[in-house]
Amino acid sequence: MSVVVRTIARLLLPWVLAFGGYVIMHGHLTPGGGFQGGAVVASAVALVVIAFGAEGLKGQKNLFSFLEDLGAIAFVALAFLGIGSTFFRNVLAGGGGLFGTPVPFGPNPGWLNTGGTLPLMNWAVGLKVLAGLGSVVLLLALFGGKEDG
Amino acid sequence: MIGELSFGVAALAMVCFTFASMIRLAIGPTAADRAVALDTVNTLVVATMVLLGVAFGQVVLVDVAIVYALLSFVGTLYIARYLGGGL
């Protein structure tokens, strides 16, 4: 693409990343969450692919698959955290501690350190989704490329 | 304070314009015309979403517009690049 698109893509990249992080991190307070934020960040990958070409990201395929497995394992591990009572039990919520600040009922401005395992799961799913969707775009873009048979 | 309804009326106008753009999307002779119509629809929908965020009285809804403004750009770029024969 032309210099205009490349420059704008460059400029937009921190915005997209910060906004995707915001969407993931505030998933339990505002609309959004792991999937949506992951999709936003994955579209950053798509942006880089379209603006700078897929060849530059060729070496990152392994990284993406690693991150995806990591996210999936983290998600299952967080689900296993509650197996003392049951699988998927939200053991951290409401009990004090880092993510366990209790929330009163009714409209409120929201605090980041609530929600028990939910923010952590958001992160795990976000990691997984961004790596997964990013690598889908990357794989489709790289298929049939120059060296590829 | 101003009534939220006026924002709703403005949003209604935007949706009507979106509909008008959809006509170009349907009849546009070339794919490029349709892509232009898509771009217009994107912008209009972003404006609609911001206005409706006020009209519904929920600030958290504005986040959707931001995502929208960001991501429709990516779609447009893909279409434009394909039109130009790159990719």
Next chain:
Amino acid sequence: MGNFAFLAAMLLVGIGLWALVSRRNLIKLAIGLSIIQSGVNLFLVSLGYVRGGVAPIYTYAPPGVPMVLPTPQALTLTAIVIGLATTALMLAFIVVIYRHRGTLDAGKIRELKG
């Protein structure tokens, strides 16, 4: 006409089915399935709507207003990602089929018949 959202969703499903049975192009097939997916998603979300309700988010929510039902939204969220996954895999198959056959016409891709 009261149920216009349900009607629109079902019409979307109908348009998708029409695409499936009347077009003979593989990518059109994928597009038709995407449209059905959209219709089903729209149907699910419409099920949760409560007249005059606000989004089920307590951050800065206007007090004293009913909220729409959250479960259909959660289901739709899942369904959307599933739809994307399906679409991606189908397009990958289409690309591979095109590489082997050089065509996207469903009427010509019939090595497996009988």
Next chain:
Amino acid sequence: MNIMVHAPILAIAVPLLGAFALPLFAKVHRNLRDLWGAAVAGFTAAMAVALAVQAFTSGIQVYTLGAPSPTDTVVAGGFPIRIMLVVDALSAFMGLITTVLGLASLVYAWRFLREDQGKTLALTLFFLLWAGIYGLEYTGDMFNFFVFLEITSIAACALVGYRTWESRPPEAAFKTMALYTLGGLLVLLAVGILYGEYGALNIAYLSSKIRGALVDKVALGLLLGGLLMKAGTVPAHMWAPDAYGEAPAQAAIVLVGNTQASLYGLWRVLFTLFGGALFAPQVGWLVVALGTLTLLVAVLMAVIQVDLTRLIAYGAVSQIGYMLLGVGVGLTVLSGRPEFGLVAIRGGVFHMLNDAATVGLLFLAAGAVYRAVGSKDLRALGGLGHDLKWTGGFFLLGALALAGVPPLNGFASKILIYQSSFQLSPILAAIAVLGSILLLAVFVRAFQGAFLGPRLTKAEPAPLSMLVAMGALAVLVIALGLVPGFFLEHLVNPAADALWRGRDLYLAAVLGG
């Protein structure tokens, strides 16, 4: 922590975890990956078997995900809000079938898959598919059922496209994928309709609420359409020969398990969700008619096949017809509950087990043939019995069993179906017997064409791990044939009872009281 309490979820979550971690282990070392896979598979199988023992001996197992305790199924007010896994005798029975097929597939895949053809990814997909089938069978929630349906669809289709360097497998995979996606969407639509009417997703709770309005009937129709398609019933069975025929052998037998899980979902919908009696006669007749049509059409198509795996695939589709016939007869007479209805359901359910073992054995043998010769075309094969003695023997055994030759297991379940369907209508029994006879002819032809005659090509015998997998299934086939009463009494009867009059127990286990 009592591990047995958590057995239902461990049987699903552990293979999922195994699949997630498999690529990471593969990056470290191949042997580590194999070790991890074996450990995960062993643990999963142990959990499934233990769960089955528990379900058969001490009744329905309920596991509520995320609740303070696994048995906290309902909140104050008497309605369930969380996803739960409900394992009754039928689910446990299906779990056993899945376990057998999965283990056989894994052992077979050990040497069947080649490293340079993407073994790690194939194993990952296999574990995902396996876990998905378990989830399909154990879940007690409609939307969760849909999610697992999609998992199995996607994983199965990806596995069907294993041989991407050939032109036929991607085509088969795409066709399967299109139909599976459509079926899944129909199921989702039905789930949406049910949710809209009753505001719930739990099968038991929905079942206690459903009153048979027009909208419910549309939902039932959509569920029937989606699940019958996924099971491979005749007007929409065309994906099955393609997918079975082009999939590698180790994937084909898990696909058999997948199909049977869809059938299980159909039984669950018809007998538990819709209360069985509600629409029983005409829906039962629909299932019977489609089953009869399926077995006839599939067998007739099998007569003219020249591709070995495709021929077996048509045979497998015809077996689906027998299962539909058996359970359909039971469904038709469910409201009156005469004795032969239960016998028919037993026959249908028993046939699922027999079909899994037999068709699995046949597919594995055909896979060994393909590996040895590199061709599946019956016109080019011949005389393989000289080199592949064991494989030929296993193939013959499976063929005879599938055709229902008396001492083997196929006959044991088919006779139940014949006799009970005879009491409903003699024509059904006649068509069923005709189907069996034609099937025998088909498989005689296949065996003669592939294994008998002078030696045409030099074939390399199957390696040990593949023979072990086939041997295990062969032992199962012989055991099921020689002592059918034992299996019937301890495995099939509880499962059939769960269909026949187990709905009240199911509802009581979930909703309490």
Next chain:
Amino acid sequence: MRWLRLGALLLVVGFLLGTAVWLRPFGSPTAFEMDDYFLKNAQVEAGANNVVTSVVFDYRGFDTLGEATVLLCAVVGVAFILRRVKP
């Protein structure tokens, strides 16, 4: 054949539209005790302001696990289908 498939299509779509009409009125659910429970208790039980998130990750977390699995399936499947092999 052509008429058969057209007739079947019209029949199915007709039934679906009939369902849409005969379903409960849009905007006023009749059975919502489960959702009511979520709206009342999710904030206290799961500690999240966004009820949808608490449904997605807590009450129906298993669905989300399945969905993540579907995504992994699709990604592994795409990598599997588009992989380079030497037959």
Next chain:
Amino acid sequence: MNVLIYVFLAIGATFNGLGAVALLRFPDVYTRLHGATKCTTFGSIFSILAVVIYGFAKGGGEGGTLAVHALIALVFLLLTNPTGSHALARGAHRGGIRPFRAVVDRLEERK
């Protein structure tokens, strides 16, 4: 304040409508892009500015969040919209679409 919001909303709606009309009336891709980009961007700026004014006037956490997020949406629009148009025009030209009744086409001459 109220008057300002009304005026801004009216300007925004007018220019957005103008963009839609331009999209329908102009003869070819490039001229349509002219209308679509300029008018809708300008109109959206005013619409969003109305929201921003409303948010700041409302004050408090809610209004502030509204205003800032609307501003961020505006920034994204200003960054992406002309770039998208430029990419589309470039793609269209490379794809072989010639400007309608062009008196001069230097880009074509370059090739």
Next chain:
Amino acid sequence: MGLVTGQGYWTPLIWLALAAGVTALAWLFWSRGRRTYKAGTEQDMPFLSGERLPEGVHVGSHHLYWGFVEGLKPILDRLVGFHSGVVVDYVAWTVVLLAIALVVVLT
């Protein structure tokens, strides 16, 4: 070990005993057969409808049941026509199945 089918009774052991008896009978017949049989002469040539087959030819399986397939040709041709290999047709058949299910359920 056996199983009750509602009208009858089936156990494979009886069948096995019967099979053993038949085998014994067959062996009896075989043992009293012609003594002049010699392996390797033309006596063990395959006999197929009176045709003398050349050595080393395999009767392909697709040649079996030729008459049967010919007789059923109208039906089989129509069935093969249904399995047309076009994915759109398959989807259409699924829709037809769905329509059938809906009609049956709603009656």
Next chain:
Amino acid sequence: MCKAAEWALTAAFSLAIYLLLVLWTGSFGLWSPAEFIAGLVLAALAGLVAGRLLWERGGFRMLQPHRWLLFLFYILGPFFWAMAKANLDVAYRVITGRIRPGIVRFNPGLQTDLGRTLLANSITLTPGTLTVDVDDATGDFYVHWINVTAEDPKPEQVCGAFPTWARRIAE
């Protein structure tokens, strides 16, 4: 050294964006420690990812504050005015349908990527002009002009004082 600087600057940029987003969230708003720590972590990651791409070959020219002020002034002043004129112009042409289109070339003599981008986007949003292509090597601008008055125009004829502004801001 340069890499570390890029990383740090990108991280700071991302942190600023993040804090802008959460300005009024929570009971403490911007100064909630939780938000701040989360923003730091996020910014570090974003810097790691975007740091390589954000900066144009080690040019930290845009860090000088007077350029920001100029940019702000430019956006609010001449640019906004030109944009308003542009819209009236388009309105006029929509109503009358009087157009004389063409693609012209001119060279404003800008060197940096950012300057070219700024000028291109300004041109796109202002009267009667639309950037179609920018030549990477020579810096030629190809502009679709809706009312061609000169076939080989000077930059001033097409876009007024914008090149000067772009040079002042970005070079």
Next chain:
Amino acid sequence: MTLWTVLHILTLLGVLAGAAVAVWLKDLLAAVIALAASSLLLSLAFYLLQAPDVAIAEAGIGAALTTAIYVLAIRKTRRREEG
């Protein structure tokens, strides 16, 4: 017929129109563009149904990523629907 109902019906009509156009057009790229527009309006419909989570997901996945992978797939195959 309140204001919201009118808005809602208009949006849904837009979605239906986009979907119908996507099926109708022979040019696959144009069909994908129409699908993207339909998806965008569907996101607006979700927004009107007070489902911002779903709207974000649909915008992110339907507008950007689905378009991207469709365009990539068309790029690897062909653009015209033959026959």
